[in-house]
Amino acid sequence: MTAELLEAQGLEAAYGRVQVLWGAGLSVRERETVVLLGANGAGKTTLLKVLMGLIAASAGEVRFQGQDITRLRTDRRVRLGIVYMSETSGFPGLTIAENIRIGGQFVGAAELRRRTAELYTVFPALAERRRALASSLSGGQRKMLGVAKALAAGPKLLVMDEPSAGLSPLFVKEVIHVLARFREQGLSLLIAEQNVKFLELADRVYTLDGGRIGFAGTVPQMRADDAIRRAYFGLK
Amino acid sequence: MPKALRHVLFTLVPVVVAFALLPSVYSNQLLLFNFVIYLALTQGFNIIYGFTGYLPFGYVGFFGAGAYGFALAVMHLHFPPLAALGVGAVAAVLLGLVLTPLLRLSGAYFAIANLAASQAVFLIVSNPNLTAITKGPYGISLSGVFSPGFTYGVAVAILAATLGLVIYLRNSRFGLALQAIREDAISAGMAGINVVLSRTIAWLLSALVAGLVGGVFAWYISVFYPETVFDLGVSIFAIVFALFGGTATILGPILGVIILYGIYNVIGISTPQYFQLIYGVLIVGLVLFLPEGLVSIFKRRGIDVP
Numbered sequence: 001m002t003a004e005l006l007e008a009q010g011l012e013a014a015y016g017r018v019q020v021l022w023g024a025g026l027s028v029r030e031r032e033t034v035v036l037l038g039a040n041g042a043g044k045t046t047l048l049k050v051l052m053g054l055i056a057a058s059a060g061e062v063r064f065q066g067q068d069i070t071r072l073r074t075d076r077r078v079r080l081g082i083v084y085m086s087e088t089s090g091f092p093g094l095t096i097a098e099n100i101r102i103g104g105q106f107v108g109a110a111e112l113r114r115r116t117a118e119l120y121t122v123f124p125a126l127a128e129r130r131r132a133l134a135s136s137l138s139g140g141q142r143k144m145l146g147v148a149k150a151l152a153a154g155p156k157l158l159v160m161d162e163p164s165a166g167l168s169p170l171f172v173k174e175v176i177h178v179l180a181r182f183r184e185q186g187l188s189l190l191i192a193e194q195n196v197k198f199l200e201l202a203d204r205v206y207t208l209d210g211g212r213i214g215f216a217g218t219v220p221q222m223r224a225d226d227a228i229r230r231a232y233f234g235l236k
Numbered sequence: 237m238p239k240a241l242r243h244v245l246f247t248l249v250p251v252v253v254a255f256a257l258l259p260s261v262y263s264n265q266l267l268l269f270n271f272v273i274y275l276a277l278t279q280g281f282n283i284i285y286g287f288t289g290y291l292p293f294g295y296v297g298f299f300g301a302g303a304y305g306f307a308l309a310v311m312h313l314h315f316p317p318l319a320a321l322g323v324g325a326v327a328a329v330l331l332g333l334v335l336t337p338l339l340r341l342s343g344a345y346f347a348i349a350n351l352a353a354s355q356a357v358f359l360i361v362s363n364p365n366l367t368a369i370t371k372g373p374y375g376i377s378l379s380g381v382f383s384p385g386f387t388y389g390v391a392v393a394i395l396a397a398t399l400g401l402v403i404y405l406r407n408s409r410f411g412l413a414l415q416a417i418r419e420d421a422i423s424a425g426m427a428g429i430n431v432v433l434s435r436t437i438a439w440l441l442s443a444l445v446a447g448l449v450g451g452v453f454a455w456y457i458s459v460f461y462p463e464t465v466f467d468l469g470v471s472i473f474a475i476v477f478a479l480f481g482g483t484a485t486i487l488g489p490i491l492g493v494i495i496l497y498g499i500y501n502v503i504g505i506s507t508p509q510y511f512q513l514i515y516g517v518l519i520v521g522l523v524l525f526l527p528e529g530l531v532s533i534f535k536r537r538g539i540d541v542p
Contacts, residue, residue: 073425074425075427091419091420092419093415093419094415094419101409102412102413103427105428149427
């Protein structure tokens, strides 16, 4: 039994009067990849934002390595080792190298050099253009930069909001490949997705439905569940 | 050679040495002094606008606060001028602290609120009912501390310190964090940057520079009116010079001041009608062809501008 890295329980959150999360909770263990599946509007992004402290929870608690972080500011959570990658997590007016340096600002200089070199081997497209502004990258490359920037921080847990959105199947494959590589090195992942391709990586799966956790279990258990299969794999 | 050292050698050293030596070959010291003042003020503006992304239209408010902080300390507390300069700096930083809530605004809202704030300070200082303290609209006269030669040296020292600060920002993690905030404050928070603290520090540093410059200005000229040190033209000059040269660099604001303030002094005073025309043409041309400032000519070619 490995230790719990992130644990969330009974989370509730609302935008004004519209309540989105109704007691949702999940956990991620060390070196584990967890995929959070859910349709549009199920509350995936809200749940991730509550975990990151970008939205305040009205009830419930979040713990990271046993420490209560429910009221902790986002940048403090990042320093603890939870890094968030959203659709827009890049600085277009800065160069690629600067973006990666911002990601890795809390890593020591030598370690950052090592990580940057590794990231450039994994993303040769970024290495070629390291002095170019991030705004000159294509949508797919921007996403790569987002992943690289997040990984430069050397996180314990990488939280990703729909990494596949707007990516071609080829890019999706590349992202999965890279994530698998860093998972080998001990990275834990929490990925909110609609794209079932990411289940390749998953140790466990949650489904989020109307702001509540529906299913929780392993991928084989999930495939065995008829209702879930119909909902997420489009199978009869 | 580390980049920061190169920046010191190629920007700070030549500028500071040139302005330290020029008075011995060129007799119009007041003109040189004004150049030094604008070089420092434009870099102070660069800290908050170029690096952090807040456009302070009322930047002159800190300059005025520095000037009056200096003057009041000399008049009422009988401080020696260097200590009074410290009071001027503190006055500007305190004004900056009072105005920190404005940083919650962005874009034009921030610019306008800051403009209004500087006007409010001006109106308080020039209020006839405060004549006993600030001399109200009748202005300040500090003949006892008048010492242009020494004051010029102090101004050059302030310029050197300001350039050093901007070189630090250009080469440090903190400066990069500020630029991340300028790009996208929320993403900056998600990258682990303490947004509120970082932008507050940048804001206060920017105020500190303007406060020191205002103080040394008051010391140098020693006779001035509220309209002199709260003149919106000072804000506008600093903004235009910095944008013309290119912000978030060390070289850009320097070029902006040398070229535009140079033109202003060559023709602006003798033939103001042509000056306005040439200024207008230059600025329109810049907006059309080089919206990122003069230094973008080099940046576009992939040259790393200090």
